[in-house]
Amino acid sequence: QHPDRDGQFRYINEQAKAHQVAGDPVISVDTKKKEIVGPYRNGGREWRPAGDPVRVSTHDFPDKDLGKAVPYGIYDLAADTGWVSVGTDHDTAAFAAESIRRWWKGRGRHDYPQARRLLITADAGGSNGYRTRAWKTELAALALETGLNITVCHFPPGTSKWNRIEHRLFSHITMNWRGRPLTSHDVIVQSIAATTTRTGLSVHAELDTSAYETGIRISHKQMEALPLDRHEWHGDWNYTLRPEAYPQVNDTPDPFDQPSPDLAWLCHPALTGLPPHEWDTLITTLTTLHDAQRETHLDQRRGHRPRVKGDGTTGRRPVLTLADRLLATLLHYRLGLPQVVIARLFTVTPETINRRLKDIRQLLQSAEHTIQPTEPQLTTLDDLYDFARTAKITLPAEIKSAS
DSSP: OOTTHHHHHHHHHHHHHHHHHTTOOEEEEEEOOOEEOSSOOOSSOOOOOTTOOOOOOSOOOOOTTTOEEEEEEEEETTTTEEEEEEESSOOOHHHHHHHHHHHIIIIIHHHOTTOOEEEEEEOSSGGGOTTOHHHHHHHHHHHHHHTOEEEEEEOOTTOGGGSHHIIIIIHHHHHHHTTSOOOSHHHHHHHHHTOOOTTOOEEEEEEEOOOOOOOOOOOHHHHHHSOEEEOSSOTTTEEEEOSOOOOOOOOOOOOTTSOOGGGGGGGSHHHHSOOHHHHHHHHHHHHHHHHHHHHHHHHHHTTSOOOOOOOSOOSOOOSSOHHHHHHHHHHHHTTOOOHHHHHHHHTSOHHHHHHHHHHHHHHHHHTTOOOOOOSSOOOSHHHHHHHHHHTTOOOOSSOOOOO
16 A cells, blocks of 8 residues: 555545535546457346347457447546447547547536536546556647646555546446347447436447557657646646647657767766777667567567568657667666666666666677676765766756656
């Protein structure tokens, strides 16, 4: 359990009360469990004539034509109404934001004509997770489009079942369609829309057949340009998107054989132990080896089937360039800087640093290059900055740290 778990629950409750008193909408959002579409067994019991059960398939492999259904729900706490977009593609941040957009245009703006704010309570992970940059970017566009200040409060990790939508909407949907095969997307939409409760719950459901691309990355520059205000209490879980236009950032990927601009100062020979010409030679060698290593990994993942060539525009952007990875490796093995500290310096997770160190170590072995430890060995970022100042290295005006 997170030590601030109870504190976050209280903060969400305070925010919800403040918005409702002011007449602003409060919605709970989440993606319901994905369902395979077709004549498959569905848990639960349904009254049928004796000896006449519904015939279903003996397996539950997804049909390649029907695929899956991705229900994304919005539950309005004050109105006790639900809105569910049933997607046919991927559960992405763009799909989540589009579902909220459809709710606002179809229901929210009519129920709350004077609203100036919107509060969204969401889980900590998934397409609307607090670490998902695309989620914040999509909400910034929605805030600009609607003119609303959109506040998001995330439940602490491991507490998703406390989200109101789980027991106010999704549980009733599950009970309503239990025991009946979900043979088509239309059946799923109709079953959701027919969900009611004794206390007055009503649900609108519609099909979303749009395609949502996966693997979209949002850069540091794009994040910094967003009109996003983090709250004083757990700014990672609680933040507000202002309805303001933000500048379009040139997001051309950094050259793979060059360090990211904010890490270029680490290329100084005092830190790498390599004069400029030796650094260039090593990077060139590692680039060639890396391309061969990557092609081998892709070949294994394809099951050694031929590669389908495309236009080269698809695929995820690398979080760290090859030069960044080499710098991280030199900082760790040459200067002794711990991986956790390097992760803070490079604004990535320790797991990412661990994987990249392993990759670069293999490439260095192939290139027959050995890293010799040197003195002094560093343990903190302050040690690194002091070492750099002693070597007369110009540090960036603003040193970034992970937050």
